[in-house]
Amino acid sequence: MTYQQCVSRFRHTPTADGPFTTGVLINGQWADTQNDKTLIVRNPITEEAIGRVPAGTALEADRAVDAAARTMPGWAQLPAARRVGMVANAGKLLQAREQDFVQLASTEWGALPSVVLESVQQCHALLRDLCKRAVGTAWQEFDGRRAVVREPAGVVGVITPCEQPLTEVVGTVSAALLSGCTVVLKPSTLTPLTAFLVAELFQQAGLPPGVLNVVPGLGHVVGAALAAHPRIDLLAFSGSREIAAQVVRLTADNGKGLVLRGGSGTAVVLLDEARMAAAVDFAVDDCLRRWSKGASAPGRLLVPRRALEQAEELAWRRLRDRSTAQEPAAALPPLATRGQQVASLDLVESAVREGARAIVGGPPSPITQRGYFVPLTVLSGVDEAMAVAGYEKAGPILCVMGHDGPAHAVALADAAPHGGPRDVWASDDQAALIAAGHLHTDVVRVNGAPTYLDGVGPLPDSPFDLAAFCRVKAIDFSTTHRARSAVGHPAYLSEHPATPTTNGRSHP
Helix, strand or coil, rough: CHHHHHHCCCCCCCCCCCEEEECCEEECCCEEECCCCCEEEEECCCECCCCCCEEECHHHHHHHHHHHHEEEEEEHHHHHHHHHHHHHHHHHHHCCCHHHHHHHHHHHHHHCCHHHHHHHHHHHHHHHHHHHHHHCCCEEEEEEEEEEEEECCCEEEEEECCCCCCHHHHHHHHHHHHHEEEEEEEEECCCCCHHHHHHHHHHHCCCCCCCCCEECCCCHHHHHHHHHHCCCCCCEECCCCCHHHHHHHHCCCCCCCEEEEEECCEEEEEECCCHHHHHHHHHHHHHHHHCCCCCHHHHHHHEHHHHHHHHHHHHHHHHHHHHHHHHHHHHCCCCCHHHHHHHHHEEEEEEEHHEEEEEEEECCCCCCCCCCCCCCCCECCCCCCCHHHHHCCCEEEEEEEEEHHHHHHHHHHHHCCCCCCCEEECCCCCHHHHHHHHHCCEEECCCCCCCCHHCCCCCCCCCCCCHHEEEEECCCCCCCCHHHHHHCCHHHHCCCCCCCCCCHHHCC
């Protein structure tokens, strides 16, 4: 099956620059935009146009928000079990159509089919976990004379990045829907087709019209419109720190809630040499895993300065072993754009010129072939003043850096502007705990601990956490009996279907 067949259900027309042009999804219908401007979607391997998406405007964003706001009361009033059933159905359809996603996404992202298949399977597991959490959530609790009610935040705007678009769209949208929110989704302009296929699954799963709306378009147009819209109650954004800062400024005037997810960079901090081999293997493998899934942030391995040469040798050996067994260099997808590719190659050349040593790869030759590929590179002797250490879209580059002790290591780990988890390796658990406590990040893994998709629960207020899309309301009564009878009474449930009332938005 070709990727054209995968999207055959979309409303589309043939074009000279690609097989089809999609519409926007508003209130359950694929529709045209008010202008004829479109954005070309390119295969990052061949650079060929594979389709077009409409360049949505603030008008389409407003129509989508209106549809979501009108649908919000009815969706929030549905029993949680009904919402869970629809999302679970979408998960089954995702599993049944995994080959459709493999064909489409491997063309749109440039990732290997096996990598996309792994992402699809992880998304299916993520949906099962979210549904399980929704079933186990106490939406109403009673504590003496107080009733605690968890209400949906309201209409949610979701802005997703080009990196790992399937996981970002499925996880964020599903968590919002299960919490009783309606959604307006603006996918990345570089990987929007995956989002359209996800939206189609939710439609087929029985989602009512208007609950999920999709408006593609430029970030400074559609994204800005959602961030500033007075009827968007909460905005969930995943992407770079630079864009996140703009989102924060746009939402500051209207007081809407924010759920922010930073970049995909990592830093592995090795406090002593006792676990050197394991830490270096972990750093190399973790970077290869992230890069194979389309992450573009560099990796950083921070080791005691006295052990820098030993770390270089271990990193080179690990990559040699991986290359022999699994050909990781061939598995790495291209970057998303030509601009990212050129910037990445320039960063490597600049770092070597400033004194860094190329352990693997090196100053690249001029671009002579198609595709936005950047060769896997390991640089040692990198310091914090070099641009490559802090550039968020540097690509598949592992920077090995020397530190002069735990405090210096923590400072180096926190110096880069991009987000992502931090890893601490140490022979002394107490030392690892102290370093972890000083790191300014949401996730710290100690000695190779697993991540969320390995079975650990989501972070509070993360895009994949139901609580991030809920508001907790406390209702106090003079007696325990009144609290129980009032909030649990059918009349309360019918008149107060847990719809938001803040700032006058999303009223029934």
